[in-house]
Amino acid sequence: MKIQTKFHGEQEIVKEEIIKFDHGIPGFLDEKEFYIFPLEDTPFLILQSINTKEVAFIIADPFSLFPDYEFDLSEDVIEALKIEAEKDVAVFVILTVREPFNQTTANLQAPVIINQNKKLGKQHILNDSNYSIRHFIIKPPTAQKQEVK
Template identity: 55%
Template sequence: MKIQTKFHGEVKIEEKDLFTFEGGIPGFIDEKQFALLPLEGSPFIVLQSMKTREVAFIVSSPFEIFQNYEVKVSQDVISDLYIDSEKDVSIYVILTVRDPFNETTANLQAPIVLNMSNQLGKQFIMNSSNYSIRELLIPSPEQEER
């Protein structure tokens, strides 16, 4: 099928490449199906809604940027996404891209959890974590000294 996207214009998406978020994404509960579209020339990916062209999130693997980042997925998420093996899981975080780029932040408190084997996804809010919803992607010099 062909869809209009926020950042890529018209693209062809295969049914097998769709991820279903049965409960939507917080703030976007009516958006149930998404596709991952790479942003050429960058480490970033677009999580594009299939329903609404304007609903698209820039995401990235947090582990490449934040070396000590840990996600403890709850039993509810494991059950909701029918996760059988850790190798089936991909984790992404939503970025808030700002100008200038060094003010861009990542939501480390609420990662996107994808089960790659059955194409189910969920945004998981880690309430008991010390992570922020606005963690700088590029630490300021003051933060690097800590």
């Protein structure tokens, strides 16, 4: 099956690898089928809509960017995604890429949860969270102390 993509032009995809988002993604409720592509020469991926080439999100593994990131999945999410084992779950966060790149942020408040086995996905909004929608992925350098002469 061939699709048009935002970043890679026309691409051949494996139909069985399409991830279904039953309720879409907030802001894109009509977009219910996505495919994940690597973003060449980066640790990031692209979550590409199957139907609308302009709808593509740069995503990343939050645990590699933020080692202390953690949250619990609600029973509703576990049930909706038919999760049977922890190993079936992949978690990503959507990035907002900015220029300069050190201004790029990650949405830690609404991770994308994917059941890799069943190919089901959902953007899950964390309630009662200390996380925000704009966490810098590159920490700014600490201010250096000025030498006293």
